[in-house]
Each structure stands twice: as structure tokens, then as C-alpha cells.
Amino acid sequence: MNNNQPNNQEDQEIDLSQIFQKIGKLFDWINTFLFKCIQFFVKNAILILILLVIGVGLGFYLDATKKTYDHQIIVTPNFESTDYLYSKIGLIESKIKERDTIFLKEIVGIKKPKEILKIAIKSITDVYKFIEDKKENFELIKLMAEGGDIKKILEDNLTSKNYTLHTITFKTKKQTSNTEIVEPILNYLNETDYYKKIQKETVNNIQVKMIQNDTIISQINGVLNGFSNMVNGAQKSDKLVYYNENTQLNDIIKTKEILINEQGVHRVELVGLDKIIKDNSSTLNIENTNSVNGKLKLILPILFLLSFILIRLFLGYYKNQMRKSKMI
Numbered sequence: 001m002n003n004n005q006p007n008n009q010e011d012q013e014i015d016l017s018q019i020f021q022k023i024g025k026l027f028d029w030i031n032t033f034l035f036k037c038i039q040f041f042v043k044n045a046i047l048i049l050i051l052l053v054i055g056v057g058l059g060f061y062l063d064a065t066k067k068t069y070d071h072q073i074i075v076t077p078n079f080e081s082t083d084y085l086y087s088k089i090g091l092i093e094s095k096i097k098e099r100d101t102i103f104l105k106e107i108v109g110i111k112k113p114k115e116i117l118k119i120a121i122k123s124i125t126d127v128y129k130f131i132e133d134k135k136e137n138f139e140l141i142k143l144m145a146e147g148g149d150i151k152k153i154l155e156d157n158l159t160s161k162n163y164t165l166h167t168i169t170f171k172t173k174k175q176t177s178n179t180e181i182v183e184p185i186l187n188y189l190n191e192t193d194y195y196k197k198i199q200k201e202t203v204n205n206i207q208v209k210m211i212q213n214d215t216i217i218s219q220i221n222g223v224l225n226g227f228s229n230m231v232n233g234a235q236k237s238d239k240l241v242y243y244n245e246n247t248q249l250n251d252i253i254k255t256k257e258i259l260i261n262e263q264g265v266h267r268v269e270l271v272g273l274d275k276i277i278k279d280n281s282s283t284l285n286i287e288n289t290n291s292v293n294g295k296l297k298l299i300l301p302i303l304f305l306l307s308f309i310l311i312r313l314f315l316g317y318y319k320n321q322m323r324k325s326k327m328i
Helices: 005-043 044-067 082-098 101-108 127-131 134-146 150-154 177-191 193-232 237-246 248-272 297-328
Strands: 069-077 117-123 167-170 277-287
Touching: 005 044, 044 297, 069 082, 069 177, 082 101, 082 117, 082 167, 082 177, 101 177, 167 177, 177 277, 193 248
Parallel strands: none
Antiparallel strands: 069 167, 069 277, 117 167
């Protein structure tokens, strides 16, 4: 056992010395590499500086001239016109891809069709509004959720088309205004004879219902006024006790309250039914900063520098290989 110990110590010392040698070689390689990098930049300082200046200047120019802008319109499709809305937006998008400026200008009414780059539509997920006062929708979601991911179901195309609000988004090369693009698109979407007839009948039905409700409320007021006059004109009587003990008066008052609330709902409803595709709000001219948009002043100098380094490395590698081939 004692004879093996010196050998183990010697082996350990050899292993440690090899490790230190390798570490030393690594530091030497790093120092050499850093020196070559510094030497490369010093040797090519003027050319690198020119490339950086060109990159920054060109980047600023492109950022200023190649901007794109995002815009969005939040709309409500009335009279079950959601599929109609999606098909019309799909048609406009296909015409943009085809660069059919005649259709976009003369049919849709966009004043500067060459500036619009794309258009799309997506629903605003609002499950609470979807199931509000609609028990069947809640039961449907529960049933569908049993066999899959609830989030995927809520965002599914068939489900999402039943949401109230939808966002139309489009992109342009330059800043725009409501009169140039938004109003023409909305006018185009609302030009449909079929849904105009449905709109007319729906609004008429609501107005008839409101007139009937006003008549009933007036009749209820007459009954309540008569009862009030009767109470004020006499002392406690059997008839008064009868009404106190009977639920008819409470039912009348509750009916009036329901009708008044219903009238309020109808008034608000009519505000949103003045258009087939009702525009709720629009946000225009949001500068697009996705991807490289607005960042070329930083990206181009780095890209030029990396390209220059790669070209010099390739040329150096090529020359070395040529020298080796001649030596052979």
C-alpha cells in the first residue's frame, strides 16, 4: 500500500500540471485573439468608421421615409350581419393583394388605394357579454368545453363571430384620415339592400313596441292616479284594506317598472341600429415599430460591420487556402 502512494501523488501532480498548461494555453489563445481583433479594427479604422456613418445615415433616411402606420376601427355588426362583414373585409384584402386599385378607388371609395397595404378583421373576445342574459350560450360553451381547451373554443372562428364587437385593422404607407379611408370603408360595408330592409323592419318593430309600452305605462299611471285619488278622498275603507292585502297593486307597479326599463333599453338600442355595421370608435396613425420598423438606424451599421468582418475573414481564409494549394 505504501509503495502505491508516491505513484498516486506523482500522477496527481502530472494531472495538475497538464491542467495548468491547458489553462495557460487558453489564456494565451484569448490574448492572441483579442490582440488580432484590436489589430483588425485599428488597421481598418477609417473604413469601419465610413461604414458606420453610412449605415447610420441610411438607417435614419429609411426610418423617416419607409414608415408604416397601423389603424383600427371597432365595429358592431347588427342584424346578424357578421358573416357579411367578414366576407366584405376578405374581399377588400384580396383586392389589396391583387393591387386592384380600380376596385379599391371606384367601388370601395378609398382615395389613395396605393397607400393601403393590408386589412384584416378579428373579434374582441368578450365571453361575459356573450353569455349575458343568454343561458343557451352559457350551456353551449360548457358543452363544448368538455371535449377541448376552453380558450381555444372561445377564440374559435365559429364562436368568435358571435361576439358583439369586432376590430377592423389596416396598415398604410403614410398617415391617413377618416375621410380618406375609414369613411369610405364604412360606407362600402353599409351599402347593402338586403340588410337595409332588415334594418328598416327591425327599427320599425322596436318603435311600434315603444309606442305600445308608452300606452300601457299611461294606462297604468291612470290606474295609480285613480287609486291615489280614492285614498286621498276617503278614510280607511274596506277597499283600501283589500288593496293592501292583495298583490294586484304591487304587480301593476312592477309592470310599470319593467316597461320603463325596457323603454330605456330600446332607446339605447336604437342609437346602435342607425347603421348595419356600426362604428363605435377608431384609432388612426399608430406608427408601426414591429420587426425592423424604426430601428434601421441601429440595425444597418451593425449589419454593415458584420458583413465587412465576414468578407475579410472569407478573403483571409481564401488566401491561406490558395497558399497551401501552391505549396502542395
